[in-house]
Amino acid sequence: MAKHHIEATVNGDDVEFLCETEETLLDVLRDTLHLTGSKEGCASGDCGACSVMLDGRLVCSCLVLGCEVSGRRVETIEGMAKGESLHPLQQQFLEHAALQCGICTPGFIVAGKALLERNPNPTETEIRYWLAGNLCRCTGYDKIVSAVKDAAVAMRKG
Amino acid sequence: MAENGTNGPSGTNGGYVGTRTIRPDGLDKVTGRARFGADYNLPGQLIGRVLRSPHPHARIVRIDTSKAEALPGVKAVITRDDFADQSSEFIPAGEMLMNYKDVVRNVMAREKALYEGHAVAAVAATSAAIARRALKLIDVTYEVLPHVIDVVEAMRPDAPLLHDDLFTAGVEPKPEKPSNIAKRIEIVLGDIEAGFKKADVIVEREFKTAAVHQGYIEPHAALASVSEDGSTELWCCTQGHFIVRAHCARLLGLDIAKIRVTASEIGGGFGGKTVVYLEPLAIALSRKAKRPVKMVMSREEVFKSSGPTSGATVKVKMGATKDGKFVAGFAELKYQAGAFQGSPVQPGVMCAYAPYDMENVKVIGYDVVSNRPKVAAYRAPGAPISEYAVESVVDEIAKKLGLDPIELRMMNAAREGTKAAYGPKFGPIGLEETLNSIKKTEHWNTPLRKWQGRGVASGFWFNIGGETCASLTINEDGTVSLMVGTPDIGGLRAALTNIAADELGIPYEKVRPIIGDTGSLGFTFLTGGSRSAFSGSMAIVEAAKQIKAELCARACKLWEAKPDQVEFSNGAVRPLGELAEKIKPMTIADFAKVAGKTGGPIGGYGRINAQGAGPSLGTHLVDLEVDPETGRVTILRYTVAQDAGKALHPAYVEGQFQGGAVQGIGWALNEEYIYGADGKLQNAGFLDYRMPVASDVPMIDAIVVEVANPKHPYGVRGVGETPIVPPLGAIANAMEAATGIRFTELPMSPPKVLKALKERSAGGMGAISRPPL
Ligand code: FES
Ligand code: FES
Numbered sequence: 047m048a049k050h051h052i053e054a055t056v057n058g059d060d061v062e063f064l065c066e067t068e069e070t071l072l073d074v075l076r077d078t079l080h081l082t083g084s085k086e087g088c089a090s091g092d093c094g095a096c097s098v099m100l101d102g103r104l105v106c107s108c109l110v111l112g113c114e115v116s117g118r119r120v121e122t123i124e125g126m127a128k129g130e131s132l133h134p135l136q137q138q139f140l141e142h143a144a145l146q147c148g149i150c151t152p153g154f155i156v157a158g159k160a161l162l163e164r165n166p167n168p169t170e171t172e173i174r175y176w177l178a179g180n181l182c183r184c185t186g187y188d189k190i191v192s193a194v195k196d197a198a199v200a201m202r203k204g
Numbered sequence: 205m206a207e208n209g210t211n212g213p214s215g216t217n218g219g220y221v222g223t224r225t226i227r228p229d230g231l232d233k234v235t236g237r238a239r240f241g242a243d244y245n246l247p248g249q250l251i252g253r254v255l256r257s258p259h260p261h262a263r264i265v266r267i268d269t270s271k272a273e274a275l276p277g278v279k280a281v282i283t284r285d286d287f288a289d290q291s292s293e294f295i296p297a298g299e300m301l302m303n304y305k306d307v308v309r310n311v312m313a314r315e316k317a318l319y320e321g322h323a324v325a326a327v328a329a330t331s332a333a334i335a336r337r338a339l340k341l342i343d344v345t346y347e348v349l350p351h352v353i354d355v356v357e358a359m360r361p362d363a364p365l366l367h368d369d370l371f372t373a374g375v376e377p378k379p380e381k382p383s384n385i386a387k388r389i390e391i392v393l394g395d396i397e398a399g400f401k402k403a404d405v406i407v408e409r410e411f412k413t414a415a416v417h418q419g420y421i422e423p424h425a426a427l428a429s430v431s432e433d434g435s436t437e438l439w440c441c442t443q444g445h446f447i448v449r450a451h452c453a454r455l456l457g458l459d460i461a462k463i464r465v466t467a468s469e470i471g472g473g474f475g476g477k478t479v480v481y482l483e484p485l486a487i488a489l490s491r492k493a494k495r496p497v498k499m500v501m502s503r504e505e506v507f508k509s510s511g512p513t514s515g516a517t518v519k520v521k522m523g524a525t526k527d528g529k530f531v532a533g534f535a536e537l538k539y540q541a542g543a544f545q546g547s548p549v550q551p552g553v554m555c556a557y558a559p560y561d562m563e564n565v566k567v568i569g570y571d572v573v574s575n576r577p578k579v580a581a582y583r584a585p586g587a588p589i590s591e592y593a594v595e596s597v598v599d600e601i602a603k604k605l606g607l608d609p610i611e612l613r614m615m616n617a618a619r620e621g622t623k624a625a626y627g628p629k630f631g632p633i634g635l636e637e638t639l640n641s642i643k644k645t646e647h648w649n650t651p652l653r654k655w656q657g658r659g660v661a662s663g664f665w666f667n668i669g670g671e672t673c674a675s676l677t678i679n680e681d682g683t684v685s686l687m688v689g690t691p692d693i694g695g696l697r698a699a700l701t702n703i704a705a706d707e708l709g710i711p712y713e714k715v716r717p718i719i720g721d722t723g724s725l726g727f728t729f730l731t732g733g734s735r736s737a738f739s740g741s742m743a744i745v746e747a748a749k750q751i752k753a754e755l756c757a758r759a760c761k762l763w764e765a766k767p768d769q770v771e772f773s774n775g776a777v778r779p780l781g782e783l784a785e786k787i788k789p790m791t792i793a794d795f796a797k798v799a800g801k802t803g804g805p806i807g808g809y810g811r812i813n814a815q816g817a818g819p820s821l822g823t824h825l826v827d828l829e830v831d832p833e834t835g836r837v838t839i840l841r842y843t844v845a846q847d848a849g850k851a852l853h854p855a856y857v858e859g860q861f862q863g864g865a866v867q868g869i870g871w872a873l874n875e876e877y878i879y880g881a882d883g884k885l886q887n888a889g890f891l892d893y894r895m896p897v898a899s900d901v902p903m904i905d906a907i908v909v910e911v912a913n914p915k916h917p918y919g920v921r922g923v924g925e926t927p928i929v930p931p932l933g934a935i936a937n938a939m940e941a942a943t944g945i946r947f948t949e950l951p952m953s954p955p956k957v958l959k960a961l962k963e964r965s966a967g968g969m970g971a972i973s974r975p976p977l
Contacts, residue, residue: 082243083237149421
């Protein structure tokens, strides 16, 4: 079957690509657009390693079809740092040692950003439940939660 | 919260050791730039896929690949015929043993498929879709055989036999008939019969634990490129690329020098990435297709076809005097090995009573095969299972004697000079210090409510050293390139950069660490056994020593000085005595500038077989609450205290404590391999194999205890493995405190908890339960 021709914006850039019907957004990002920062841990929506923003909403890109993003806005981990400066979440993850192997990190940072956009001052419990869709097997979540808390503080200070 | 701090003996002027520097590889990991296993691609690459057995046990009568080969886009198909058989020979693999005769059968089934998910064939094609279609065209004729999953059933004389050439080792006389029991081992110290006679209280219990998976978030991935002359390049996520190289050379009949393996960034391993699965297949496919081949496992494949750790049945019998002295300990461990022998029952046996100073110990272990995936190492392999059983019984003894569980452990704690049942006399170790620190916490002293319980347990792991290389190169501008051959799974580069910067007396930012490929350094054993920071730092100290000696020699020449008139300190060679008045010190950067004129490039190369890894002991404290209506258990509070010897980088040491504790929480409460009567795994995905998520756990308080390891220049002990040992026992003990029920089966998942609570209200469970507090 012929591939679909899709136009969308990814991290503010206009992109066009061809994809098969069954290809997921994660496949397109990683294999076609070579944005490998989003990771595949399960391909079933259970680990959050593939988290991206679609029109400002947090989604698992392994559960979205490539064809579905036609005309829509995708933001990935690769678009989070602005020029020289890291996003406060990225900075806090570094300072708190909130990553060990780092495979889950892009997903946590994207999901954390979605949280802080709608709730700039989350409690520990709110952070934990919001991030419950992201698996980390290395850290025990302690330093991740602290990093998100401190990023919220930094962002509120502006 | 460091106690008993130690300082490195030399060159610690920079003072980075023991501080929370930002990891040098961190930026790439928070921006998505870091390349993990599945992130590598090559021009012209093919996609490889594996056909796996749907049966838990079947003879493979015939494999017809002709239709798959004829499919346009398919460039190679491989089966058992593409791998030469291997003779039986045991070699060390991490903390376990492996046999190439089994390895070749595990990467590709030969006579039989021995578990659901066992690889039977593989294809490489121009796209993933074509590869998938090709798998369906491979025609395998199976003769399905009866299977056995449970370890106790597998030990029965009439159990379906996996290997007709497997005769139990370690029993005299040698058995006449083959069985599923690969091995019987035993350690004995003193005389337990005499010990039990002295006991005022004896507790005997039988425990069961489920097989659990390491659960790394990154599935296995490999990209291989083989040229016409057999030169092979391989990129993969592994804990040890030198080990991968050795295995692939052996399995594919290649010279080691022809294979170059680059370790990608690794998305977790916990022992599960110390063995090969896809790597030899990718090389074999690439060799056949003459094109690069990329292979990545799905999550289902990771669960079904890569190694979990053993489930087990464990009997423990312990005796103590009425004032609490442990006088005898017996244990019998039956560990699942999976389809091939080699469970971690040996370390399980050795660790069972290691935290305690006891005169009479006997532990017997059985290594048992069944139709499950071959187990792989998982963090302190074998130890959490046997120590869980012992720590549960210790808790019962404390209750029976009315003693405080920390005091009881303190009274019996192994310390410097204690002879362990498994052989050696311990040097300085920190169990008592961890018990003391737990006792001093506010956590230990806060009151609890109904349905809440508090539990404590200790844990032991040996730690290892081993073959290790590290190089330090002074660049033209005085910056330093640091290279080691152990993949960085959790902050290794930061810890080692702290050491290198301190040793050379230069700023942390001036050292750039990389993980070298197999062509860049001498053989380096894998990241595992809590060895990479321990031995890597020793190799770096050695490399730095060479650099300092070289710079001093060059200074002597330049200054026409005698060796005793110069000294290296604080990043420079300094003239001593009267020379100091005439001559200015020369920094590393000064030497770098004139390297060409003073003898050429400057570098050091540490090549060591690191010895003297000190055991690390820890104690965990947990509060939990049981919901009597649903059986759900909530962890309310958690504190870890563990001896790190010396924390090179405290944040990553804490990270090991916290991560290990949470893996242990998963093991204790929810995780398990669930098989149907058909011998198939029913929960091969993250939805049904329930690992802890952020909302399942509280903050994990980490207390870093530092009892210096005298065999390491900075006092370091490995820290990565011990943290997964105490949680199972600590949580089981807290469950008893909360419910009055001694749970003897893991995981203590809601259905089991609910069932136990119901049985108690119906008057069952007898002596094992008491009413809730
Ligand atoms: S890969 Fe999408 S949720 Fe796991
Ligand atoms: S840091 Fe390894 S999975 Fe989160």
